Amino acid sequence: MAPRDRRSTERSASSDSTYSRVEFARDFPDDDTCLEWLKDERYPDGIYCKNCEKVTSHYRVKSRPSYSCQSCGNHVHPTAGTVFHKSSTSLHLWFQGIYLMSSTRCGISAKQLEREIGVNYKTALRMFHKIRDLLGVGDMVLSGDVEMDETYLNRSKRNRPWEDRRGGSGPTLNERVIMGAVERGGRIVARHVPAATRVEADAHLKTFVLPASNIFTDESNIYSRVHNTYYHRRVKHSARVYVDGDVHTQTIEGFWSLFKRGLNGVYHSVSTKYLQGYIDEYVFRYNHRFDSRPMFFAFLAQISRWSAPVAGPVGDGLPS
Numbered sequence: 001m002a003p004r005d006r007r008s009t010e011r012s013a014s015s016d017s018t019y020s021r022v023e024f025a026r027d028f029p030d031d032d033t034c035l036e037w038l039k040d041e042r043y044p045d046g047i048y049c050k051n052c053e054k055v056t057s058h059y060r061v062k063s064r065p066s067y068s069c070q071s072c073g074n075h076v077h078p079t080a081g082t083v084f085h086k087s088s089t090s091l092h093l094w095f096q097g098i099y100l101m102s103s104t105r106c107g108i109s110a111k112q113l114e115r116e117i118g119v120n121y122k123t124a125l126r127m128f129h130k131i132r133d134l135l136g137v138g139d140m141v142l143s144g145d146v147e148m149d150e151t152y153l154n155r156s157k158r159n160r161p162w163e164d165r166r167g168g169s170g171p172t173l174n175e176r177v178i179m180g181a182v183e184r185g186g187r188i189v190a191r192h193v194p195a196a197t198r199v200e201a202d203a204h205l206k207t208f209v210l211p212a213s214n215i216f217t218d219e220s221n222i223y224s225r226v227h228n229t230y231y232h233r234r235v236k237h238s239a240r241v242y243v244d245g246d247v248h249t250q251t252i253e254g255f256w257s258l259f260k261r262g263l264n265g266v267y268h269s270v271s272t273k274y275l276q277g278y279i280d281e282y283v284f285r286y287n288h289r290f291d292s293r294p295m296f297f298a299f300l301a302q303i304s305r306w307s308a309p310v311a312g313p314v315g316d317g318l319p320s
Contacts, residue, residue, distance in 0.1 A: 019294030024099050034091040035065050039078040041304050047076050065091065081307045083130040093117050095300075097127045102295040106262035107281060132277035134302035135284040137189050143210040147249045148181045148217050148226075150196045151256045153263075153275075176272060178259075178279060179204050182252045187287045190255075192276045198222050205230065218249055255286060 009022045028034050039047075046055035049069040058067035058076060066075045079085050084094055096117050100108050108116075113124040153176035179200060180190035189208045193200040201222045205215070206229075215230040217223040218237045226232040233247045242248060259282045263270060270278050288298045 019103070019296050021099075021103075024096075024296070028092065028095050028099075031065070031090050031092045032060070034095045035078060036060075037300075038082070038084075038091070038303070039067060041300070042078055042307065049074055049076075082303050083134065089119060089123055089127065093119060094127065097124070098131060098299050099296050101128065101131060101281075102299045105285075106258075107266045107278075109266055129274060129277060131299070132274075132281050134299070134305075135277075135280040137187075137280070137283060137287070138305075140187060140189055140208065140287075141210055142181055142183045142187060142189060142208055143213050144186070145184045145246070146181050146209050146213045146215055147184065147252045148179075148201070148205065148209075148215055148223065149249050149252045149256070150177055150179045150193075150201075150220070150222070151260070152177055152196075153260075176275065178256075178275075180252055180255065181205070181209055182255060184251055188252070188255055188283055190259075190279050190283050192272075192279060196220070196222050198225055201226070216247055216249055255282075258282065258286075 182188035
C-alpha cells in the first residue's frame with residue numbers, strides 16, 4: 001500500500017471522525033459563509049417579502065448581516081429570532097463555538113472555549129448557555145421497553161449505600177436530583193426535579209412515556225404507583241441483583257455514569273440554576289449518537305427549530 005501523503009489534510013478513511021476541523025474551516029471560513037448557511041437553512045424555499053407578498057430574489061447587503069429584496073429593497077435579517085440575534089460576537093465565532101461543543105464526547109468548558117476562539121470568559125459562558133438552550137428534547141415521547149431511574153448529585157446522597165436512600169426522613173426540597181427514562185437502544189429524557197418523590201416520578205412518566213410501555217425500575221418507593229398505569233417490573237438491588245433476565249436498569253445507569261464523569265472531569269462544578277442545560281447537552285448527544293450526519297450539523301439544525309416564528313408563509317421580512 002502506498003504511503004499516505006504527509007501534506008494531505010484529508011480525513012483518513014479509518015478515522016472515527018465524521019467532520020474534522022479541516023472540513024469545518026473549509027466549509028465555514030468567515031462570517032459571510034456562516035450567514036449564507038443560516039439564510040439557506042431558515043429559508044430553504046426562498047425568502048418571502050412581506051411588502052411584495054411573495055417569494056422574491058434577495059441580494060446580500062455588504063454593510064450589515066442582512067439581505068435586501070431586489071424588488072422593493074426590504075431587508076431580511078437571518079439572525080433575527082435566533083441565539084445570534086443582537087449579539088456583538090461574530091457569527092463565525094458562534095459557529096466555531098458550536099463546532100467545538102459538538103465535536104467532543106464529554107463537552108468543553110467555557111474556559112477552554114475562551115482559550116480556543118479568543119473571547120473573554122463571560123462571552124464564552126453566555127454562548128454556551130445560549131447553545132444549550134437549543135438542545136432541549138421538546139415534546140419527545142418514549143415507548144416500548146423503558147428503564148426509569150433517578151440519580152443524585154448531592155454528596156450526602158450519592159455517597160450512601162442504595163439501601164439507606166430508600167427510607168430516611170423523606171425527600172428534601174431543592175435536592176440536586178435528576179430523574180430520567182430511556183428506551184432500550186433508543187432515546188433518553190432526563191430532568192432536574194426538586195426532589196425524588198412519587199409525584200415527580202408519576203409526572204415524569206405521564207409526560208414522556210406512552211401508557212402501553214413496559215417500565216423497568218429498581219425498588220425505590222417513588223415507583224410504587226407505576227403499576228397503576230404501566231406494566232412494571234423491578235430489579236432487586238437490595239439483594240445485590242442487578243440483572244434478572246430482561247429486568248434491569250443498566251442502560252440508564254450507564255448514561256448516569258457517562259454524565260457524572262463528564263460533569264466532574266470537564267466542568268467540575270455546576271450550579272443548580274444551569275443544571276438542566278448541562279443535562280440537555282448530554283441527553284442531546286446520546287439521542288443523536290447514531291445519526292448519519294455529523295453532530296455539528298445536528299446542533300446547527302436546532303437553530304431553525306427553536307427560532308422565533310417568521311412572518312409570511314415561507315420567510316420573514318424585518319424592516320431595515
